[in-house]
Amino acid sequence: MHYAETPGSIPVFPRPAALALRLPPLAPLSVALTALARRITRRHPELLTRLGSDGAARFVIDPTDLPMVLQFDLRASEPHIRVLRRDPGGDARIAGPMAALLGLVHGVYDGDALFFSRDLVIEGDTAATLALRNAIDDAELDLSEEIDALPMTLSRPLRALIRFAERRTGVALTRPEEDY
Amino acid sequence: MTLEIVCPAGTPAALRAAVKAGAHTIYCGFADETNARNFPGLNFGRAEMAEGIAFAHARGSKVLVAINTYPRAGAEHLWHAAIADAETAGADAVILADIGLLAFAAEHHPGLRRHLSVQAAAANSDIINFYADTFDVKRVVLPRVLSVPEIAAINAEIDVETEVFVFGGLCVMAEGRCSLSSYATGESPNMNGVCSPASHVKYSEEPDGLAARLGGYTIHKVGRDEPAPYPTLCKGCFTAGDKTSHTFEDPTSLNAEQLIPQLAKAGVTALKIEGRQRSRSYVAQVVRNFRAAVDAVAEGRPLPAGMLARLSEGQSGTTGAYKKTWR
Structure with a gap:
């Protein structure tokens, strides 16, 4: 796999593009992301095992370069995601550029390195955050692949968002290919 | 070889x-x-x-x-x-x-x-x-x-x-004998497998900087442009006498x-x-x-x-x- 050598130069969503994301309604995005999260936990049951009781928490995922936050609720048997304009509060908050958050999911960046370099902010329940970080790191997810497998009505808004993000930031929002 | x-x-x-x-x-x-x-x-x-x-x-x-x-x-x-x-x-x-x-x-x-x-x-x-x-x-x-x-x-x-x-x-520290984590949290790497257990670590962004707390003790606080502090007592920043420093070891x-x-x-x-x-x-x-x-x-x-x-x-x-x- 080709890994980024250093956090240092994480792309940030351009402000005009981010402002454009103020316009679409958030409810369809919440429905699509919840369906995506549930699909992922069904396809990767080991992810829930690894989360354990520490990970049963309400996370606020804050992409700091986008005008929205995700409330990611892992307390029930199935995950639930709400997309909101403002931080609603939760047990733990994870904040950073969208590219950093996606890079963590795809194993491009190291969470500790991003945290020590201040590219990532962690607040609240550290045990819950660690459980989530480790479970996702182990799952070797490819979000594009997971989105493609969703029903068309749900995958369409997410694909449109991904294409928009890739065009605007130059960040590939898929898991890099292994090259060794 | x-x-x-x-x-x-x-x-x-x-x-x-x-x-x-x-x-x-x-x-x-x-x-x-x-x-x-x-x-x-x-x-x-x-x-x-x-x-x-x-x-x-x-x-x-x-x-x-x-x-x-x-x-x-x-x-x-x-x-x-x-x-x-x-x-x-x-x-x-x-x-x-x-x-x-x-x-x-x-x-x-x-x-x-x-x-x-x-x-x-x-x-x-x-x-x-x-x-x-x-x-x-x-x-x-x-x-x-x-x-x-x-x-x-x-x-x-x-x-x-x-x-x-x-x-x-x-x-x-003398590994296997260090009690710093136990002192602040009651748990140690030696007996519980955790130095600074995550359940006792809290980071918070505050007006005067990012604070790291372990077991309720503030062990370091850093400004906006400094690396985030490490959550162990041995790398904390303390005031001893009239000197404020990383008393045990540098982070x-x-x-x-x-x-x-x-x-x-x-x-x-x-x-x-x-x-x-x-x-x-x-x-x-x-x-x-x-x-x-x-x-x-x-x-x-x-x-x-x-x-x-x-x-x-x-x-x-x-x-x-x-x-x-x-x-």
Whole structure:
């Protein structure tokens, strides 16, 4: 796999593009992301095992370069995601550029390195955050692949968002290919 | 002879990343208090361990299982089961610290190779020879308090292999005996497998900076442009008398990449990378760098340029005690 050598130069969503994301309604995005999260936990049951009781928490995922936050609720048997304009509060908050958050999911960046370099902010329940970080790191997810497998009505808004993000930031929002 | 790279894996994905990146050997632990990295979301179930070992063996890598905490009285069966399960899973060796557990393993699992964990803090030839003679220990992980000449002197007086840390978090206390984490949280790496357990760590962004708290104690606060503080007491910032400083040790990580030729000359067998709590991205990057370095040394080529500074905890590196220039 080709890994980024250093956090240092994480792309940030351009402000005009981010402002454009103020316009679409958030409810369809919440429905699509919840369906995506549930699909992922069904396809990767080991992810829930690894989360354990520490990970049963309400996370606020804050992409700091986008005008929205995700409330990611892992307390029930199935995950639930709400997309909101403002931080609603939760047990733990994870904040950073969208590219950093996606890079963590795809194993491009190291969470500790991003945290020590201040590219990532962690607040609240550290045990819950660690459980989530480790479970996702182990799952070797490819979000594009997971989105493609969703029903068309749900995958369409997410694909449109991904294409928009890739065009605007130059960040590939898929898991890099292994090259060794 | 090429030095052996011994690299960490906190998850099966990290183990696979390490193997693919060229690690000769991977060390990992079961998901319980029998190993010194008992953090949320980390480590291996029994089936995962067997699968991970099979994956490594199929590609020519070895797997060591760390069972390096000290058993609680009355709960010894957890540690005994871990040793038996490591052997069943096909582990190439177990890494042990407790003298009672070493005796148990030598008696009940004589065919399972035994390494002495850094948690045993064996820092001189007399104690190493005792462990070798009494429990047939084949390798000793040396504490991070010795200089390169001291390591060479020890190697001249022992017959077992030595493994030394070359990269990652730096523990300078008497390992296996440090009580700083216990003092603040009631839990320690020695008994519970956790130094600064995550459930006791809190970071908060405040108007005057990012604060790190452990067990309710503020142990450091940094400004906007400084690296985030490390959550252990030993790397905290305190006021003692009229001086405010990192009283115990600076928040810096070990990077002895440039000392590999000297460590080879000192008779070291294996180079250990710290970081079972780190991601598969970290594991792959560090292994690739160190594999390239040991291959270069074995072939008499110059060392490749280091590229790992930003992966260090605290964002800065030191050669630690190896050069004895460090506080």
